[in-house]
Amino acid sequence: xxxxxxxxxxxxxxxxxxxxxxxxxxxxxxxxxxxxxxxxxxxxxxxxxxxxxxxxxxxxxxxxxxxxxxxxxxxxxxxxxxxxxxxxxxxxxxxxxxxxxxxxxxxxxxxxxxxxxxxxxxxxxxxxxxxxxxxxxxxxxxxxxxxxxxxxxxxxxxxxxxxxxxxxxxxxxxxxxxxxxxxxxxxxxxxxxxxxxxxxxxxxxxxxxxxxxxxxxxxxxxxxxxxxxxxxxxxxxxxxxxxxxxxxxxxxxxxxxxxxxxxxxxxxxxxxxxxxxxxxxxxxxxxxxxxxxxxxxxxxxxxxxxx
Amino acid sequence: xxxxxxxxxxxxxxxxxxxxxxxxxxxxxxxxxxxxxxxxxxxxxxxxxxxxxxxxxxxxxxxxxxxxxxxxxxxxxxxxxxxxxxxxxxxxxxxxxxxxxxxxxxxxxxxxxxxxxxxxxxxxxxxxxxxxxxxxxxxxxxxxxxxxxxxxxxxxxxxxxxxxxxxxxxxxxxxxxxxxxxxxxxxxxxxxxxxxxxxxxxxxxxxxxxxxxxxxxxxxxxxxxxxxxxxxxxxxxxxxxxxxxxxxxxxxxxxxxxxxxxxxxxxxxxxxxx
Numbered sequence: 001x002x003x004x005x006x007x008x009x010x011x012x013x014x015x016x017x018x019x020x021x022x023x024x025x026x027x028x029x030x031x032x033x034x035x036x037x038x039x040x041x042x043x044x045x046x047x048x049x050x051x052x053x054x055x056x057x058x059x060x061x062x063x064x065x066x067x068x069x070x071x072x073x074x075x076x077x078x079x080x081x082x083x084x085x086x087x088x089x090x091x092x093x094x095x096x097x098x099x100x101x102x103x104x105x106x107x108x109x110x111x112x113x114x115x116x117x118x119x120x121x122x123x124x125x126x127x128x129x130x131x132x133x134x135x136x137x138x139x140x141x142x143x144x145x146x147x148x149x150x151x152x153x154x155x156x157x158x159x160x161x162x163x164x165x166x167x168x169x170x171x172x173x174x175x176x177x178x179x180x181x182x183x184x185x186x187x188x189x190x191x192x193x194x195x196x197x198x199x200x201x202x203x204x205x206x207x208x209x210x211x212x213x214x215x216x217x218x219x220x221x222x223x224x225x226x227x228x229x230x231x232x233x234x235x236x237x238x239x240x241x242x243x244x245x246x247x248x249x250x251x252x253x254x255x256x257x258x259x260x261x262x263x264x265x266x267x268x269x270x271x272x273x274x275x276x277x278x279x280x281x282x283x284x285x286x287x288x289x290x291x292x293x294x295x296x297x298x299x300x301x302x303x304x305x306x307x
Numbered sequence: 308x309x310x311x312x313x314x315x316x317x318x319x320x321x322x323x324x325x326x327x328x329x330x331x332x333x334x335x336x337x338x339x340x341x342x343x344x345x346x347x348x349x350x351x352x353x354x355x356x357x358x359x360x361x362x363x364x365x366x367x368x369x370x371x372x373x374x375x376x377x378x379x380x381x382x383x384x385x386x387x388x389x390x391x392x393x394x395x396x397x398x399x400x401x402x403x404x405x406x407x408x409x410x411x412x413x414x415x416x417x418x419x420x421x422x423x424x425x426x427x428x429x430x431x432x433x434x435x436x437x438x439x440x441x442x443x444x445x446x447x448x449x450x451x452x453x454x455x456x457x458x459x460x461x462x463x464x465x466x467x468x469x470x471x472x473x474x475x476x477x478x479x480x481x482x483x484x485x486x487x488x489x490x491x492x493x494x495x496x497x498x499x500x501x502x503x504x505x506x507x508x509x510x511x512x513x514x515x516x517x518x519x520x521x522x523x524x525x526x527x528x529x530x531x532x533x534x535x536x537x538x539x540x541x542x543x544x545x546x547x548x549x550x551x552x553x554x555x556x557x558x559x560x561x562x563x564x565x566x567x568x569x570x571x572x573x574x575x576x577x578x579x580x581x
Contacts, residue, residue, distance in 0.1 A: 054421055055580045072310040072428055082421035090329045102318050103426040147422060 005030045005155055005185045006051055010060035013046050020046040021209045024060070028204070033181045035196035035217070036189040037302060038206035044189045045083055047206065048159050051187070052080050065154060076104045081148040083159035083189075087132045093143045094119065094128025097150065104151045118146040121176050123169075138165050145173060149180065156186045162195050174198060197221065197298035205302060220301040225270065227278055228300055229262040230291040242285050248274045253300065262289075263300050315427050316435050323439030332413070332502050336406040337447065343402075344451045347394055351455065354462040356390040379548040385469035388459035389549075392477050395448065395455075396543055399485045404509040406444050407492035409502030410436035411576065416500030420581045433493070433576050437569065441489045445482045452478055473549060480546040480554050487539030487564030494572035497579065513538060539564050 006028035013021045021043040028034050036044050049055040050062055053069030067074055087096055097115035098108075106114050119125045122142040132140060141164050148156055161177065162170040177186060177199055190196055196203060197217060205212040239262065240252045248270040255261025266274045275294075282289065327333030358364050359381045368377050372393075380389040411433065414420045423432055456474050460466040495509040496502075516538045524531035535541040545557035 049580075052421070053424060054418075056578060070424075070429065072312075075315075075426060075428070078425050080421065080425045082418060085418035085421040087422070088326060088330070088419060090331070091326060099318075099322050100422060100426060102322075103315060103423065105314075144422075 003030055004028060005065060006187070007063045008050075008060065009062075011047075011050060011057055011062055012059035013043075013050060013055060014058045019209055021050070021206075024206075024211050026204055026211055026214055028185075028187060029202060030185050032201040033177070033186040033188065033199050035200035035203040036187060036206070037191075037193060037196055037203055038212070040191075041208070042206040043209040044206055045159060046209075048083075048157060048187075048189050052078075052082070052157055054082070076151055077153055078155045078157065079148040079150065079153040080156075081145055081158040081161055083163075085144070087140065087143060089132050092129045092131055093124075093135065097128075097143070097147055100147050101150050106151075114150055118149045119143075121149055122146045123172060138169060141165060142169065142173070145176075149176070153184060156180065156184055158186065158188045160190055161188060162190065162192055170195070193297070193299040193302055203298070203302075217298060221295055221298050225268055225274070226263055226265045226294075226296040227275060228293050228295065228297050229264070229282070229289040231260045231262055232288045232290060234258065234260055235262050235287060239282075239285065239287060243278065243281060246277060246281060248277060255300075256303075260290075261300065262287075263296055265296075310428060311430055311434070312428075316431050316438075319427060319431055319435030320438045320442065323436055324443055327439065327443050332409045333406075333443070336402070336443075339405065340402055340447055340451075343398070344454075347391070348451070348454060348458055351387050351391060352458045352462060354387065356387040357463065358386075359390055360386045373544065373547075376544065376547045379550065383469075384473060384549070385459045385463040385466050387463050387466070388456060388470045388473060388477070391452070391455035391459065392473075392480075392549070393547065395452065395477075395481055396484060396547060399448075399481070400488055400513060400540060402447075403444055403485050403488035404492060404513065405506055406447075407440040407489045408496060408506035408509060410440050410493050410496040412496040412499055412505040413502045415497070415579075415581055418581065424581065429577055430573070433497070433573055434569075436496075437489060437493045440492070441486055444485055444489065448481050448485065449478060452481060476549055476551060476554060480549070480557075483554070483558045483561050484539075484542065484546050486561050487542075487568070490565040490568035490572075491539060494568045494575075497572045497576040536560075 004027040006026075008024050008026050011021060011024040012019065024047060036048060038044050046055065050057055051064060051069065062069060064071075064074060065077060087093060091099075094115055097118060098111045101111035101114040102108065115128070116125065119128055122145055124139060124142055124146065127135060127139060127143075132143075135143065145158070145161055148158060158177070162173055165173060174195060177188070180186065181199070186199075188196065188199060200217050202214070203217050203220065204214045234257055235254055237254070240254065243249050243252045243264055248266045249264055250267050251265040253263040253265075264278050266278065279292070328337075359368065365377050365381060376393075380393060411420070414423075420432065427435075452474070456470045456477075459470045463469065491513075492505065492509050495512070496505045499505050499508060520531050520535045520538075523534055542557040542560050545553040
């Protein structure tokens with residue numbers, strides 16, 4: 001039995017003359033949570049849709065749990081949160097979840113209970129009798145997430161699970177995903193790299209329709225000794241030379257305009273005083289910051305890699 | 308690869324009929340259907356259809372309708388029920404093209420199918436939607452036929468015995484006749500992403516084919532007759548003769564139409580992006 005839950009071989013997809021994905025060879029490991037990231041147009045949703053069988057490959061192949069995406073043996077073993085699919089407008093959402101559960105093999109009474117359970121998970125039990133038209137965008141998103149939690153799938157694929165959700169609900173969804181990840185392999189696509197960093201062990205980075213890298217999140221976030229600052233305002237380039245004047249500093253990265261970000265890498269043999277020296281240097285040069293974290297965040301690491 | 312699970316298929320059909328009765332498209336069909344037949348049945352309940360049994364009226368009718376059909380329908384039968392049957396058969400294309408237009412089309416457009424495909428195979432969805440539409444439309448026609456039968460029994464001379472003799476044949480003929488149209492709309496419905504477009508496509512193809520067949524018929528009647536079998540109403544003439552033998556002959560074409568349209572539709576649906 002393969003250790004990979006998804007394997008692709010020369011996978012490519014074109015829409016007309018435009019290649020959305022080209023020659024993707026990637027293995028997604030079992031029993032972990034994997035993030036799929038990249039800028040707009042990188043091909044995340046296309047790759048996700050190929051994993052799910054929504055789209056058919058133009059070239060190459062994809063295997064999910066050792067089967068093609070449409071294979072009958074996969075029914076009930078994978079759950080999917082599609083990004084832009086709409087629920088039926090005239091049937092109460094609780095009833096729709098019951099219908100999904102029935103299609104997954106639950107008997108009528110158990111299907112009703114399963115729908116209740118997943119609605120409870122996303123804190124929407126009270127909305128089960130409402131139709132899609134009566135719910136907000138965020139609530140519909142949570143209903144769509146709830147349908148992906150029906151049953152006991154081996155693999156859950158979530159396309160932008162926290163997009164459009166308020167911070168409190170995002171935390172709730174993250175906590176549910178975290179608890180499910182103990183028993184299930186999960187793949188998440190998201191623009192929110194904080195979500196990916198919080199939930200994923202592995203990250204696949206796409207750029208312009210090609211596989212950019214496939215690495216452990218821990219490698220991306222703790223590769224070097226670094227401090228990441230969120231500044232009050234964007235720093236100008238002079239800070240680079242000021243910080244580089246310190247013997248311990250090996251690299252200084254400034255965020256793009258508007259990001260208010262500064263990442264300072266220091267040498268691995270620097271002592272414990274290194275962090276204090278860097279903070280002192282910022283204070284002496286009158287550069288206030290709102291937040292400091294040890295290491296480099298996934299956000300910075302990925303942004304840096306994608307140029 | 309697709310396997311077919313009867314349990315999932317049954318659930319899909321049940322859910323499709325339930326949704327049809329709750330959705331705008333289903334209700335739209337039922338409202339149109341009900342209003343049309345309320346009006347027609349109200350007119351038939353006056354008993355005016357009895358005039359169609361007269362030789363004079365039959366002669367005038369024969370200018371527009373095949374004399375064989377007139378003889379079969381209006382000689383020795385309950386005229387009100389026969390008139391209903393003729394109108395019902397003529398209305399089948401119109402109502403089926405409307406009612407069966409959204410087997411998969413809207414769900415492709417709204418991407419609702421993405422909630423279904425992790426749970427069922429595309430084949431189960433495709434066949435389930437075909438059966439759901441067939442059952443809904445058949446049920447509507449069966450209900451109207453029973454009401455028409457009751458009206459005919461009340462207004463026609465010897466209505467009860469004549470109608471009871473014809474009722475099973477009329478019901479079977481109507482259901483058999485409408486099935487290929489549903490299959491035709493299965494094909495149209497997988498090509499486009501909205502029920503409106505699907506209906507428009509179905510009506511357009513149907514009307515264009517009728518025109519082409521008529522034009523060919525001017526040059527060569529035999530060739531036009533062969534070509535006419537591309538669309539399902541080629542069997543209407545056989546059904547209208549209200550004979551078990553003719554009906555069974557026509558019914559042999561039902562599976563051929565269903566397989567032909569269904570296979571084409573399935574080939575597209577199984578490979579298309581959803």
